[in-house]
Amino acid sequence: MDIIEKKVDEFKDDLVKSVQELIRIKSVKSEPKPGMPFGEGTNQALEYMLDLSEKLGFKTKNVDGYAGHAEYGEGEDIVGVLVHLDVVPEGTGWTYPPYGGEIHSGKIYGRGAIDDKGPAAAALYALKALKESGAEMKRRVRIIFGIDEESGWADMDYYLKKEEIPMCGFSPDADFPIINSEKGIIKFKMEKAFTPDNKGIGVEYIKGGLRVNMVPDYCEAKLIIRDKKAGELLKTKYNAFTKNTDNRLELIPESEPDKFIIKAYGISAHGSTPEKGINAVIQLLKFLRTVEGIDSDVFSFISFITEKIGTEVNGESLGIDFEDEISGKLIFNLGVIDFDEKQGMIEINIRYPIKFTCEEVMTKIKEHTSKEGIQITDVSDNPPLYVPEDNFLINKLKKVYTEVTGQKAELISIGGGTYARAIENAVAFGPLFPGKPELAHEKDEYIEIEDLILSTKIYAKALFELASNI
Numbered sequence: 001m002d003i004i005e006k007k008v009d010e011f012k013d014d015l016v017k018s019v020q021e022l023i024r025i026k027s028v029k030s031e032p033k034p035g036m037p038f039g040e041g042t043n044q045a046l047e048y049m050l051d052l053s054e055k056l057g058f059k060t061k062n063v064d065g066y067a068g069h070a071e072y073g074e075g076e077d078i079v080g081v082l083v084h085l086d087v088v089p090e091g092t093g094w095t096y097p098p099y100g101g102e103i104h105s106g107k108i109y110g111r112g113a114i115d116d117k118g119p120a121a122a123a124l125y126a127l128k129a130l131k132e133s134g135a136e137m138k139r140r141v142r143i144i145f146g147i148d149e150e151s152g153w154a155d156m157d158y159y160l161k162k163e164e165i166p167m168c169g170f171s172p173d174a175d176f177p178i179i180n181s182e183k184g185i186i187k188f189k190m191e192k193a194f195t196p197d198n199k200g201i202g203v204e205y206i207k208g209g210l211r212v213n214m215v216p217d218y219c220e221a222k223l224i225i226r227d228k229k230a231g232e233l234l235k236t237k238y239n240a241f242t243k244n245t246d247n248r249l250e251l252i253p254e255s256e257p258d259k260f261i262i263k264a265y266g267i268s269a270h271g272s273t274p275e276k277g278i279n280a281v282i283q284l285l286k287f288l289r290t291v292e293g294i295d296s297d298v299f300s301f302i303s304f305i306t307e308k309i310g311t312e313v314n315g316e317s318l319g320i321d322f323e324d325e326i327s328g329k330l331i332f333n334l335g336v337i338d339f340d341e342k343q344g345m346i347e348i349n350i351r352y353p354i355k356f357t358c359e360e361v362m363t364k365i366k367e368h369t370s371k372e373g374i375q376i377t378d379v380s381d382n383p384p385l386y387v388p389e390d391n392f393l394i395n396k397l398k399k400v401y402t403e404v405t406g407q408k409a410e411l412i413s414i415g416g417g418t419y420a421r422a423i424e425n426a427v428a429f430g431p432l433f434p435g436k437p438e439l440a441h442e443k444d445e446y447i448e449i450e451d452l453i454l455s456t457k458i459y460a461k462a463l464f465e466l467a468s469n470i
């Protein structure tokens with residue numbers, strides 16, 4: 001075994017302990033405080049890692065509380081490892097405490113274990129192994145710690161404006177072997193103003209979904225019954241609809257005088273894999289589409305949503321079912337709905353194949369919405385990532401992966417987005433090995449200690465290949 005791998009084995013216990021300590025910091029984004037743009041928890045995680053980096057003998061920098069880095073080596077160019085220390089909320093149903101960092105059967109459990117605290121610590125100890133191996137460097141290495149990856153990427157935007165930009169790098173925030181293609185990600189809203197009819201059925205609200213990049217598992221509507229006939233019609237339609245579909249709906253009659261609440265239940269999933277979920281919003285709207293007495297403005301928006309979006313996950317009816325041979329099909333998710341009596345809004349998350357552009361997608365969509373008086377607002381585009389197979393970075397990472405694991409390093413394409421797309425010549429590289437369960441953002445998230453050590457070896461050798469003087 002070579003010296004770098006041997007060094008990693010020597011640090012094994014320290015690495016595991018650091019991952020546990022990092023998991024115990026609840027670094028969910030919260031309200032900003034002075035010097036802490038993403039709240040106290042994320043700031044604490046950043047400070048923990050910068051302290052640790054210093055103890056391990058690296059130069060560190062805290063970039064105004066937005067992000068930070070640990071640096072080692074000499075040279076003009078920088079090789080970057082982009083990691084994040086913030087986590088999504090823990091949710092429910094955990095077997096072990098989500099912020100406990102407990103070890104059971106060789107696995108460290110906790111929110112962020114695999115996404116992305118384990119890999120962040122792995123990258124730092126990989127740099128330590130490289131340092132102790134005595135390798136001569138021709139480039140500097142920076143482990144860059146972001147703390148707003150799960151929300152808006154305001155951390156990395158700020159960091160890259162203020163700091164030198166790495167000439168190449170990787171982000172250990174997805175899967176092994178190597179992800180050289182990530183779809184483009186668009187988020188936007190569709191909005192429409194309503195004028196109530198003052199007869200039939202009004203809509204006090206329709207609410208559902210928490211985040212645009214999740215499939216909503218719950219949606220609720222409160223309807224105002226303006227005349228008795230409309231109330232009877234609603235009940236008849238409800239009975240007919242629920243008899244003929246699998247949609248999980250619940251009607252709570254006359255919760256207040258002349259008001260009905262309808263609840264719809266779906267199954268949550270990540271916005272990059274909406275086919276794994278059931279969209280509660282669509283379930284509810286499909287029913288409302290059968291109730292003719294609803295205010296006409298609201299009804300026409302509901303009709304548009306059920307006809308042009310419905311349960312489709314590739315955007316066929318909007319004419320945006322784009323596809324290419326590298327990254328596959330466009331993925332469409334309706335993540336949030338918020339209607340009141342005066343206006344309605346839905347939030348959409350689209351992941352488009354690398355050979356297309358945001359403009360092509362949005363132009364097609366606007367052909368449909370403009371006819372309906374629907375406004376498109378708050379469009380944000382995170383363009384696709386694609387690093388060709390013959391890029392020097394891919395060759396080096398392939399070589400290292402095969403050396404350490406004995407496995408062939410296939411290139412893969414994903415619909416998710418990592419920091420790799422924030423700089424040129426960067427790919428997502430690990431930490432999840434092929435065939436292992438995907439537990440990011442789920443309950444009972446863990447990292448296997450054996451995989452943690454193996455990935456640290458891979459990262460250490462990758463940094464050696466990319467930064468050393470050979």
Ligand SMILES: [Zn+2]
Nearest residue numbers: 115116149173
């Ligand atoms: Zn992540």
